[in-house]
Amino acid sequence: MMMRIGVILAATAVAFAASHAQQVLGNNKGKVRATNALAGIGIAENPLEWSRRDFQDTTNLESFGFWPAYTIQNNFFAPDFGQGDDTGDVTITSVASLVTVGWPGTFTIPRSLFRQGGAYTNNSTAGNHNPVGTVWIKYELDDSNPSGWNVRKIQVFAWDVRDVIHKSTGTKARPFSDTAAPYRIDVYVARVDSNPSASPDGNPDWTFVGTLSVANGTIPLVCRWDASTGNTFGECPQAFIDFISGNNPAGIAFYQNPTHDIWYSTLNVSGQSGIRYVALVIPQGNQYGQDPDLNASSRTSSSLRYTNITDVRVFAGVAGDVDGNGCVDDADLLAVLFAFGCSSGCGAEDVNGDGVVDDADLLEVLFAFGQGC
Secondary structure, eight states, rough: HHHHHHHHHHHHOOOOOOOOOOOEETTTTEEEEEEBBBBOTTSSSOTOOOOOOOOBBBTTOOOOOOGGGSSBBBOEEEETTTTTTTSSEEEEEEEEEHHHTOOOOOEEGGGGGTBBBBEOOOOOTTTTOBBBOOHHHEEEETTTOOOOBBBEEEEEOSHHHHHBOOOSSSTSSSOESBBOOBEEEEEESSSSSSSSSSTHHHHHHEEEEEEEEETTTTTTOOEEGGGGGOOSEOOOOOHHHHHHHHHSSOOOOOOOOOOOOGSEEEEOOOOOSSSSSEEEOOOBBBBGGHHHHHHHHHHOOOOGGEEEEOOEEEEOOOOTTTTTSSOOOOHHHHHHHHHOOOOOOOOOTTTOOSSSOHHHHHHHHHHHTTTTT
């Protein structure tokens, strides 16, 4: 073993394997397990209920409903949570202001990115768009591994493609949105879920693994109300328009690769093995509720009550698979050795999730060496 470590330490020019972690939620894997409350099918929601309604776009005639099942790409029917038939593509007609800065007039996206899940989370009265309370949604991961998964990455597509980019009416000329992205999402994982109807928050079955939020920069600020425009809904800030137009670390525009990781809010997870369930908790409602200009106005609209999410993806690797390529090999061992001694913000090299990279993490990789290869 020591000889192997010596060889690895000398191999400082080793190229790390590309990340090919296994998707265990989305891509026709996994399903919705439970929500805090459901609206009646086809009727208006009460506060804190998840929507179960479909609508039809007037431009491409596609359904863009708001069922819980639409938050993951799957193709099976779940009576409580909706039909997730997301196969095929949808044509997007770009609003004129995007076409003038180089976007194509039309392009296609996966149907799963045209549909959403949403819940009634906020008030909408003059001077009060504050959250009504907390909503949550639980997912079951792919059941092909009865021992559960070593969850490595949880992603949420937290903005509305149809509202922001698509010319959904004949008069829409620029990006704006009447429904809102979440302000904050708390993420939980579980090996067992003995009470599906119970909230993950404060539940001993569930482990909190992190937060996605506007405040920490992991969820984009998608829309703000602007009284000067005369628009009754939220305008997209120029920073967000620039971001989806290519001014981002990936250097790509949304129309070039609509499923790229850059469009997802991503939480990297370590030290969580045997996981069978993932939950999202939305405790602060939508981004409009945190908008002081809107709250100071007399603007009201039923649309401003809702928080929507478009897509959720979960990826897993085998225990000790630091780089997430599905194989525990020299690259994983080298990653732990290079991070050895880290005690803050250590990332995936902290294999057992105890906050430090030490002998215990090295041993986990060594004991799993060769798995998945």
